Amino acid sequence: MNSTKSNLSINMNAFERILARTPETTKRKVEKNLAIANRIIEILRGQGKTQRDLARAMGKSESEISKWLTGLHNLELQTIYKIEAVLGEDIIEVKESKVKVLS
Amino acid sequence: MNKFVTLSLYQTYNKVNFYTFQFEGDTLTETEKFFTKFEEEERFSEDLNNMAVWLSIIGQRYSAKKEFFRHEGAASALPPPNSKMIKEVIVNDLRLYCLRISDKVVILANGGIKSSQTVQGSPDLMPHFRFVNVMSKQVDEFIKDGTFKVEGKNILELDKIEFIY
Numbered sequence: 045m046n047s048t049k050s051n052l053s054i055n056m057n058a059f060e061r062i063l064a065r066t067p068e069t070t071k072r073k074v075e076k077n078l079a080i081a082n083r084i085i086e087i088l089r090g091q092g093k094t095q096r097d098l099a100r101a102m103g104k105s106e107s108e109i110s111k112w113l114t115g116l117h118n119l120e121l122q123t124i125y126k127i128e129a130v131l132g133e134d135i136i137e138v139k140e141s142k143v144k145v146l147s
Numbered sequence: 148m149n150k151f152v153t154l155s156l157y158q159t160y161n162k163v164n165f166y167t168f169q170f171e172g173d174t175l176t177e178t179e180k181f182f183t184k185f186e187e188e189e190r191f192s193e194d195l196n197n198m199a200v201w202l203s204i205i206g207q208r209y210s211a212k213k214e215f216f217r218h219e220g221a222a223s224a225l226p227p228p229n230s231k232m233i234k235e236v237i238v239n240d241l242r243l244y245c246l247r248i249s250d251k252v253v254i255l256a257n258g259g260i261k262s263s264q265t266v267q268g269s270p271d272l273m274p275h276f277r278f279v280n281v282m283s284k285q286v287d288e289f290i291k292d293g294t295f296k297v298e299g300k301n302i303l304e305l306d307k308i309e310f311i312y
Binding site: 057058059060061062063065066067070071073074075078081082085095110111113114115116 | 157158178179182183186193195196197198199200201202203204205208209212214215216217218236237238
């Protein structure tokens with residue numbers, strides 16, 4: 045198993061080796077952060093608004109908003125709720141539980 | 148002495164092709180130098196993981212939307228389109244420079260650690276910023292004279308593109 049693993053990594057470049065070693069938790073975090081950033085970008089585009097508009101509405105600098113939209117920033121839930129309120133649209137949805145409640 | 152610099156494909160995904168620069172005579176591309184340099188450094192491990200996963204996800208799922216990339220402040224002093232083309236991927240103190248050509252084509256360069264408020268004051272970064280700056284001007288010239296052509300996520304006739312640095 046180990047030799048197969050090392051044979052595989054021989055053919056990988058540094059970028060691929062880093063990807064392969066990245067823990068699942070980090071992957072999920074970046075995936076979710078990017079999904080949130082992408083959703084905000086799509087809402088802004090759909091509403092014909094700019095980052096500057098969002099910055100003004102949130103009382104933040106444009107540079108701060110541009111940091112949020114990279115998908116590399118860990119936005120706090122409170123901030124996400126505020127963006128939802130300002131834009132009037134949902135950014136995150138939570139799956140409903142499929143567990144049946146016994147009566 | 149000036150050196151020739153060529154382009155090669157670094158990573159390909161459904162929505163984005165990431166290219167990279169390579170100096171004549173070098174075994175590693177500029178982006179491979181960046182990832183190799185920090186790969187074994189414990190203190191940058193998490194930052195580097197974040198960066199690699201981020202690149203792979205935008206490549207697979209979202210495309211290289213301009214909003215995902217930060218604008219390098221020092222590039223503001225340059226005239227457009229160079230100032231608009233030069234972007235950076237920032238994870239804490241780590242910076243990776245790139246030229247964002249379109250939603251589907253990104254040329255990754257090299258980067259380093261930002262150790263002060265400015266690029267000029269960060270010795271690990273400044274040479275790489277200077278490099279992307281020069282490359283962005285040549286890409287722009289090549290776009291204008293038709294040497295640099297993009298179709299979808301591909302840069303056409305890669306072997307005909309040669310930069311000088």
